[in-house]
Amino acid sequence: MLFHVRMDVHIPLDLPADVAGEIKAREKAYSQDLQRRGIWRHIWRIAGEYANYSIFDVKDNAELHDILIGLPLFPYMSMTVTPLCRHPSSIRDDET
Amino acid sequence: MLFHVRMDVHIPLDLPADVAGEIKAREKAYSQDLQRRGIWRHIWRIAGEYANYSIFDVKDNAELHDILIGLPLFPYMSMTVTPLCRHPSSIRDDET
Amino acid sequence: MLFHVRMDVHIPLDLPADVAGEIKAREKAYSQDLQRRGIWRHIWRIAGEYANYSIFDVKDNAELHDILIGLPLFPYMSMTVTPLCRHPSSIRDDET
Amino acid sequence: MLFHVRMDVHIPLDLPADVAGEIKAREKAYSQDLQRRGIWRHIWRIAGEYANYSIFDVKDNAELHDILIGLPLFPYMSMTVTPLCRHPSSIRDDET
Amino acid sequence: MLFHVRMDVHIPLDLPADVAGEIKAREKAYSQDLQRRGIWRHIWRIAGEYANYSIFDVKDNAELHDILIGLPLFPYMSMTVTPLCRHPSSIRDDET
Amino acid sequence: MLFHVRMDVHIPLDLPADVAGEIKAREKAYSQDLQRRGIWRHIWRIAGEYANYSIFDVKDNAELHDILIGLPLFPYMSMTVTPLCRHPSSIRDDET
Amino acid sequence: MLFHVRMDVHIPLDLPADVAGEIKAREKAYSQDLQRRGIWRHIWRIAGEYANYSIFDVKDNAELHDILIGLPLFPYMSMTVTPLCRHPSSIRDDET
Amino acid sequence: MLFHVRMDVHIPLDLPADVAGEIKAREKAYSQDLQRRGIWRHIWRIAGEYANYSIFDVKDNAELHDILIGLPLFPYMSMTVTPLCRHPSSIRDDET
Amino acid sequence: MLFHVRMDVHIPLDLPADVAGEIKAREKAYSQDLQRRGIWRHIWRIAGEYANYSIFDVKDNAELHDILIGLPLFPYMSMTVTPLCRHPSSIRDDET
Amino acid sequence: MLFHVRMDVHIPLDLPADVAGEIKAREKAYSQDLQRRGIWRHIWRIAGEYANYSIFDVKDNAELHDILIGLPLFPYMSMTVTPLCRHPSSIRDDET
Numbered sequence: 020m021l022f023h024v025r026m027d028v029h030i031p032l033d034l035p036a037d038v039a040g041e042i043k044a045r046e047k048a049y050s051q052d053l054q055r056r057g058i059w060r061h062i063w064r065i066a067g068e069y070a071n072y073s074i075f076d077v078k079d080n081a082e083l084h085d086i087l088i089g090l091p092l093f094p095y096m097s098m099t100v101t102p103l104c105r106h107p108s109s110i111r112d113d114e115t
Numbered sequence: 116m117l118f119h120v121r122m123d124v125h126i127p128l129d130l131p132a133d134v135a136g137e138i139k140a141r142e143k144a145y146s147q148d149l150q151r152r153g154i155w156r157h158i159w160r161i162a163g164e165y166a167n168y169s170i171f172d173v174k175d176n177a178e179l180h181d182i183l184i185g186l187p188l189f190p191y192m193s194m195t196v197t198p199l200c201r202h203p204s205s206i207r208d209d210e211t
Numbered sequence: 212m213l214f215h216v217r218m219d220v221h222i223p224l225d226l227p228a229d230v231a232g233e234i235k236a237r238e239k240a241y242s243q244d245l246q247r248r249g250i251w252r253h254i255w256r257i258a259g260e261y262a263n264y265s266i267f268d269v270k271d272n273a274e275l276h277d278i279l280i281g282l283p284l285f286p287y288m289s290m291t292v293t294p295l296c297r298h299p300s301s302i303r304d305d306e307t
Numbered sequence: 308m309l310f311h312v313r314m315d316v317h318i319p320l321d322l323p324a325d326v327a328g329e330i331k332a333r334e335k336a337y338s339q340d341l342q343r344r345g346i347w348r349h350i351w352r353i354a355g356e357y358a359n360y361s362i363f364d365v366k367d368n369a370e371l372h373d374i375l376i377g378l379p380l381f382p383y384m385s386m387t388v389t390p391l392c393r394h395p396s397s398i399r400d401d402e403t
Numbered sequence: 404m405l406f407h408v409r410m411d412v413h414i415p416l417d418l419p420a421d422v423a424g425e426i427k428a429r430e431k432a433y434s435q436d437l438q439r440r441g442i443w444r445h446i447w448r449i450a451g452e453y454a455n456y457s458i459f460d461v462k463d464n465a466e467l468h469d470i471l472i473g474l475p476l477f478p479y480m481s482m483t484v485t486p487l488c489r490h491p492s493s494i495r496d497d498e499t
Numbered sequence: 500m501l502f503h504v505r506m507d508v509h510i511p512l513d514l515p516a517d518v519a520g521e522i523k524a525r526e527k528a529y530s531q532d533l534q535r536r537g538i539w540r541h542i543w544r545i546a547g548e549y550a551n552y553s554i555f556d557v558k559d560n561a562e563l564h565d566i567l568i569g570l571p572l573f574p575y576m577s578m579t580v581t582p583l584c585r586h587p588s589s590i591r592d593d594e595t
Numbered sequence: 596m597l598f599h600v601r602m603d604v605h606i607p608l609d610l611p612a613d614v615a616g617e618i619k620a621r622e623k624a625y626s627q628d629l630q631r632r633g634i635w636r637h638i639w640r641i642a643g644e645y646a647n648y649s650i651f652d653v654k655d656n657a658e659l660h661d662i663l664i665g666l667p668l669f670p671y672m673s674m675t676v677t678p679l680c681r682h683p684s685s686i687r688d689d690e691t
Numbered sequence: 692m693l694f695h696v697r698m699d700v701h702i703p704l705d706l707p708a709d710v711a712g713e714i715k716a717r718e719k720a721y722s723q724d725l726q727r728r729g730i731w732r733h734i735w736r737i738a739g740e741y742a743n744y745s746i747f748d749v750k751d752n753a754e755l756h757d758i759l760i761g762l763p764l765f766p767y768m769s770m771t772v773t774p775l776c777r778h779p780s781s782i783r784d785d786e787t
Numbered sequence: 788m789l790f791h792v793r794m795d796v797h798i799p800l801d802l803p804a805d806v807a808g809e810i811k812a813r814e815k816a817y818s819q820d821l822q823r824r825g826i827w828r829h830i831w832r833i834a835g836e837y838a839n840y841s842i843f844d845v846k847d848n849a850e851l852h853d854i855l856i857g858l859p860l861f862p863y864m865s866m867t868v869t870p871l872c873r874h875p876s877s878i879r880d881d882e883t
Numbered sequence: 884m885l886f887h888v889r890m891d892v893h894i895p896l897d898l899p900a901d902v903a904g905e906i907k908a909r910e911k912a913y914s915q916d917l918q919r920r921g922i923w924r925h926i927w928r929i930a931g932e933y934a935n936y937s938i939f940d941v942k943d944n945a946e947l948h949d950i951l952i953g954l955p956l957f958p959y960m961s962m963t964v965t966p967l968c969r970h971p972s973s974i975r976d977d978e979t
Binding site: 023047055062065102106 | 168
Binding site: 239266 | 352
């Protein structure tokens with residue numbers, strides 16, 4: 020089941036650079052692990068912003084929630100979640 | 116080059132059903148042709164709304180604009196276009 | 212899986228009363244059938260507005276979407292869908 | 308008498324973890340006590356957000372207000388309160 | 404129990420003047436009857452707008468809803484309802 | 500001459516409790532004095548929020564402004580002021 | 596007593612040109628009469644919009660309201676009214 | 692050439708009173724000098740808010756910008772600038 | 788003197804195609820004449836929308852207003868006008 | 884390929900003046916270098932605001948993103964990016 024998520028990152032200006040760097044490194048590893056497992060299907064940077072659009076493929080709302088609150092950057096993010104369905108014009112079978 | 120587009124469709128309540136049906140059939144054919152050619156990469160229905168999120172892969176802004184204004188449903192749509200980049204955490208090479 | 216939906220109804224002022232009445236009767240029957248089957252778990256009127264908050268229990272996003280676009284009043288409604296999870300403080304087991 | 312409440316929690320990033328933990332523990336106990344007494348009828352987590360939708364069953368506005376300002380997390384929350392009525396299509400008798 | 408209601412009136416420009424006049428006359432009678440019974444406690448015109456702020460004293464949400472949807476101008480209005488409580492600084496006993 | 504004012508209070512989380520308490524005590528005395536003199540006609544708490552709706556009866560805009568900026572809590576408030584008139588449907592003579 | 600008013604004019608596209616012309620002529624006469632009497636102190640066109648900012652000098656809210664609803668273009672306008680006071684830095688005595 | 696400017700002042704709560712006082716004194720002198728020279732034509736306090744509406748008469752956009760960024764309170768203000776024209780209904784010649 | 792203008796075009800769905808076509812032809816001629824005279828410095832289509840960003844070089848607000856209300860499409864447009872200045876980092880002399 | 888960018892700068896009030904000055908000097912050099920290379924085609928100050936409208940000419944979204952996140956002031960800015968196309972009424976060939 021697919022969900023569209025917009026994530027906006029707001030790292031406080033006074034967070035020490037090494038702390039921020041360590042959190043971002045963990046965020047990247049966390050994201051890539053989920054991408055490799057086919058759960059975090061897509062992630063795109065929004066041009067000019069510290070923000071992304073992502074597509075998740077999870078079995079239910081609870082799995083999505085657990086993944087999102089587990090993000091190392093979660094305390095610095097605002098999220099917008101939109102549930103998706105297969106579009107009747109889609110030619111792809113795996114976009115349910 | 117990728118773009119994220121949200122399309123909201125507002126078909127007037129007094130548009131005759133056969134006219135609406137004919138436009139929607141042309142819309143579907145138009146969309147599927149672009150999907151087969153790899154230009155309209157993804158299209159997802161937003162649950163509960165007559166709206167979709169789509170990803171386009173075009174060579175420039177002009178190609179995107181020509182595709183969008185050519186949509187048979189364009190006169191009944193509002194659009195929000197967001198330019199995308201490859202995300203530094205992405206494990207995919209083709210998401211530029 | 213639970214979803215929270217806000218529905219706002221905007222029936223055009225020039226819709227003949229008998230047409231409107233017939234649509235509303237079908238809407239009520241449609242809603243009550245889903246309530247009896249445990250799918251449309253709750254529906255509350257918002258005081259002073261032609262609008263409701265509803266809770267749906269469906270197996271996935273697609274089932275929710277099919278139910279919502281099947282509403283006889285759907286062409287006259289705007290919808291806001293929010294995916295829900297069990298709250299960690301909830302004492303109920305069936306609110307997943 | 309039923310009310311729909313959306314609560315958004317914004318805990319400051321510099322609140323010490325043990326202070327935050329102690330407040331959340333009191334919040335949970337406070338909420339569960341009201342749930343057991345049938346006053347806080349429902350609480351659902353909004354997927355991907357530190358926020359919930361809740362339904363309260365109180366005798367009047369004053370009782371609702373006293374409950375909400377008594378929440379241990381109240382100083383860190385924003386609230387949206389909506390009064391509800393029984394929906395004419397509801398099949399339930401207790402949703403007044 | 405008190406509620407604050409903002410009502411904005413949008414009468415269509417093409418509604419015949421005599422029809423509009425007849426609805427407004429019924430609205431006035433309806434309002435004054437409720438004022439005399441102490442239910443519609445206050446009504447003030449917002450300067451420069453076809454809108455009012457009103458205070459209702461009702462026994463519950465359902466009574467408020469029934470009064471509001473019974474307004475002859477209801478199909479031409481948008482409403483915002485806010486539940487009120489006695490303010491701790493109020494010197495009046497009847498503002499609960 | 501009547502004015503409708505919405506006041507939202509935002510006391511900083513780090514204001515010492517005794518300072519806040521002292522300001523609130525002065526606020527209450529200030530408000531009750533104006534209520535007794537018939538100038539601050541009504542004050543209602545908005546359920547679930549640290550906010551109120553108030554009605555002021557003043558001789559002109561300047562008197563209203565002086566009262567509002569004199570509020571001990573003014574530096575922590577945001578205000579929305581709306582000028583009111585007697586409503587043509589009102590049965591009361593003193594609501595001008 | 597001074598008020599700041601923003602007026603936005605939305606004349607329907609299908610209003611016959613001669614009807615619109617006649618209303619605008621009456622509007623101009625109405626406005627100029629009030630300007631000559633010192634009540635409508637200022638009126639400025641907002642560049643690029645069919646809208647104006649105006650300053651009124653009236654004895655109270657009721658006089659302002661009566662003037663505004665008497666505008667021949669009132670049914671086609673939306674209004675925003677803001678009460679003004681003399682600014683403590685003003686060097687003018689008549690801007691109360 | 693006239694411009695309408697709305698200025699909202701947000702002085703931080705922790706700015707020492709004497710620093711704030713000194714800035715406000717310079718602001719007042721700066722404003723009154725421009726008023727005497729006919730450049731800052733009008734300034735009105737918005738009732739209940741730490742904000743003003745002002746009218747400037749400058750030779751071009753650059754002069755307006757230089758004046759506004761030169762305000763001693765500029766770092767604590769948000770601005771909204773609207774270019775004005777003489778209104779065709781105005782009876783005044785100097786409101787261009 | 789430069790101004791930034793955003794124009795959004797909303798042609799009614801029921802405007803006959805030949806009428807719309809004739810208006811658009813006049814609009815194009817009007818725009819190109821002003822471009823050739825150096826007044827309408829730039830015009831860009833916003834990708835995916837029936838809208839443009841334009842830069843005008845005029846002698847004052849009045850000239851800008853007269854140009855904009857003279858647009859054949861003006862009755863179908865909404866406008867947002869922003870006055871511009873030379874940026875202190877600009878390397879161009881003619882961008883005042 | 885052209886993009887329209889609005890940049891709003893929010894430098895914290897407590898950033899030391901010499902730090903801010905050094906960042907602004909680097910920003911200016913960075914901007915002028917890109918202007919000289921024809922990439923940052925235009926930059927205009929918005930009158931009365933610490934904000935600019937800019938036009939960029941880049942080969943794709945990625946180049947735009949890299950330029951924007953490289954701005955010395957980027958951590959203190961909010962951005963709005965809009966992709967542009969040549970307008971069919973434009974008389975210029977280089978505005979693609």
